[in-house]
Amino acid sequence: VPSTIAEPRDLLVTALTEMLYVEQKLADEVLPELRDQIKTPEFKEGVKHHLEETKRHAENLERAFQILGETPKADKSHSLDGLVAQREKVIKRIESDDLRELFNASAAAKTEHLEIAAYESMINTAETLGQSELVDLLEENLADEKDTLKEVEKVAKKLSKEKTTA
Ligand SMILES: [Fe+2]
Numbered sequence: 006v007p008s009t010i011a012e013p014r015d016l017l018v019t020a021l022t023e024m025l026y027v028e029q030k031l032a033d034e035v036l037p038e039l040r041d042q043i044k045t046p047e048f049k050e051g052v053k054h055h056l057e058e059t060k061r062h063a064e065n066l067e068r069a070f071q072i073l074g075e076t077p078k079a080d081k082s083h084s085l086d087g088l089v090a091q092r093e094k095v096i097k098r099i100e101s102d103d104l105r106e107l108f109n110a111s112a113a114a115k116t117e118h119l120e121i122a123a124y125e126s127m128i129n130t131a132e133t134l135g136q137s138e139l140v141d142l143l144e145e146n147l148a149d150e151k152d153t154l155k156e157v158e159k160v161a162k163k164l165s166k167e168k169t170t171a
């Protein structure tokens with residue numbers, strides 16, 4: 006892992022270290038906690054499914070390091086930790102289960118947006134470097150994040166509707 010960033014490849018490796026941290030923390034802590042907290046069956050199933058996908062995302066990233074001849078390494082992401090801290094700050098003040106579900110759907114959407122933005126720029130760099138095997142791996146992750154975003158947006162819409170028509 007480069008200590009200084011002097012070329013696009015260094016940026017890509019640095020982004021890989023951030024995303025390995027993100028995917029591992031999501032798989033080990035964030036998604037299991039969310040799964041246990043959620044009550045809406047459709048939402049709960051979606052999170053369970055994405056938890057399994059997320060474990061594969063971390064494995065894909067480890068392979069991506071290997072393709073570049075680097076040892077896989079995770080390095081703290083202030084972006085994800087900020088999202089986690091923000092969710093914790095707000096969720097304590099939520100007084101009803103319905104609102105908590107809706108809030109959790111929006112927190113999940115924010116995380117997917119973060120991942121989508123990260124993978125899109127990494128793919129862009131990997132393409133420039135002619136690393137097509139790497140691009141394929143990152144595209145796999147990106148496709149899952151996009152599907153998941155669509156799912157949580159659907160859940161959020163449904164929950165909002167139920168809340169306002171109840
Ligand atoms: Fe992911």
Ligand SMILES: [Fe+2]
Pocket residue numbers: 055059116117120149150153
């Ligand atoms: Fe995700």
